[in-house]
Amino acid sequence: MMKILIATKNEGKVKEFQSMFEDLGHEILSLTDIEGSPDVEETGTTFEENAILKAETISQQMNIPVIADDSGLEIDALEGKPGVYSARYAGLQKSDEDNMSKVLAELQNVPDTQRSARFVCALAFAMPNKKTIVVNGECEGKILREKRGSKGFGYDPIFYVPHLNRSMAELAKEEKNKISHRAVALKKLKNLINEEDLLWEKP
Ligand SMILES: O=P(O)(O)OP(=O)(O)OP(=O)(O)OC[C@H]1O[C@@H](n2cnc3c(O)ncnc32)[C@H](O)[C@@H]1O
């Protein structure tokens, strides 16, 4: 078993990574396990830039391989917003609830046919003295008119998954972890790691 550090302080992401790595039997650590771990400022303008920034900063500081996730929600009627600013859409001190309320208010007069959106995820895997690997994943859906469900995290209650006829927050964790943007990206990363025989090192 190896230890893998995920450079995130988001408990929702940590739980999903733990669950998605279960099959490989690795122990997943996150920045919430490390006392005094730094907050990396997300100064990039794309998901990829921010994921690379988070992964490389922590990997260099700790001299271990690190995965970072930068993700968000792109809403077509809002020209791709909240996008890379999803976490702070309603303001720096605001909550998931505030972010969802802002989106619902902005989409109040948008008809059902024009509420398409997607979750987007960039994962960066940074290793000491190796080139960083970046992969992407997306998950298509629509923005509901009110919150539904209590599972998951973030914008899940207002994100409708058409082919499952439920909101992301109504899906069991196993269901979300098969179809989510994060699951799609992580599958690509696992394949690349296998193909390129990049062995995980022990932190
Ligand atoms: O930067 P770290 O520490 O990883 O944690 P964060 O919460 O700040 O994460 P991001 O910068 O990547 O911002 C992601 C935003 O998109 C939302 N988000 C990402 N993945 C999601 C998912 O699977 N379901 C619902 N919302 C999600 C999340 O709630 C945040 O508001």
Ligand SMILES: [Mg+2]
């Ligand atoms: Mg963040």
